[in-house]
Amino acid sequence: MAYSKRRTPDAPRRANWRQYDRRVIKNPGRADALAKLDAGDSHGIDRRLILEGNTSADCLIECEKAIIWVEGKRNDWLDYSTTWDVTRDQLARNLEAAWLCAKDKDFCLVICHEHPLKHHEELLIENYGHGTWSGGWPHLTADERKMLGSRIGTVTWSRLAAEWPDLKKHFR
Numbered sequence: 001m002a003y004s005k006r007r008t009p010d011a012p013r014r015a016n017w018r019q020y021d022r023r024v025i026k027n028p029g030r031a032d033a034l035a036k037l038d039a040g041d042s043h044g045i046d047r048r049l050i051l052e053g054n055t056s057a058d059c060l061i062e063c064e065k066a067i068i069w070v071e072g073k074r075n076d077w078l079d080y081s082t083t084w085d086v087t088r089d090q091l092a093r094n095l096e097a098a099w100l101c102a103k104d105k106d107f108c109l110v111i112c113h114e115h116p117l118k119h120h121e122e123l124l125i126e127n128y129g130h131g132t133w134s135g136g137w138p139h140l141t142a143d144e145r146k147m148l149g150s151r152i153g154t155v156t157w158s159r160l161a162a163e164w165p166d167l168k169k170h171f172r
Contacts, residue, residue, distance in 0.1 A: 052082065055097050058112075066106040069098035073113040074157070078121045091124050092136020095148050108151045112160060125152055 024030060029046045036045060059070035071078075071094055079090040095109045111117075117125070127133030131146040140148070 052088075052093065055093055057094070057098070060101070063105075066108075067098060067102040069094060069101070069107065069109045071109060071111050073111060073115075075114070077118045078111070078124060080120050080124075087135035087138070089124060089136045091121075091128065091152070095128075095151060096137065096140075098151070099148060108153055110153045110155060112155050112157060114157050117154070125154065128152060 027033075027046060033045045036042065057069045058072040061068040061070070071090075082088045082090075082093065091109075091111075098107045098109050101107070111121075111125070124133070128136075128145075128149040129152055131142070131149050134140075134142075134145050137145050137148065
């Protein structure tokens with residue numbers, strides 16, 4: 001049987017790297033785009049330079065002075081990687097999105113889960129919370145990573161429902 005490169009586990013990574021190299025590294029508009037982003041302006045940036053698409057909260061509570069980003073986990077778990085970066089996980093991505101969404105307001109990200117957290121989820125939450133993991137935020141400073149890590153909370157659906165007993169009748 002002939003050996004096929006397409007069946008090797010890291011072939012997709014090499015393909016993604018080649019596409020990233022073409023779209024981003026060698027993109028002639030890269031320097032201008034970085035300057036715009038540094039200035040806080042994302043308008044008019046070449047779409048080929050955008051690696052992550054939009055993300056959204058399962059529930060976003062916006063108050064006068066704060067934003068609460070809720071990530072609901074019932075029968076799934078936090079993704080441990082994104083398409084473009086194996087070290088960029090869903091927790092890092094959504095927490096950074098909550099921060100950007102909040103602008104000058106206070107903010108937090110709450111993971112509301114049905115089942116016990118998986119091992120990788122516990123590690124992500126614990127290590128981001130203690131500022132000992134930077135995998136999802138290599139572009140941020142240590143102080144920014146520490147601040148973001150302090151904004152993570154968890155609650156179970158059963159604990160939430162226990163606070164509002166009438167809530168249970170809506171989920172039967």
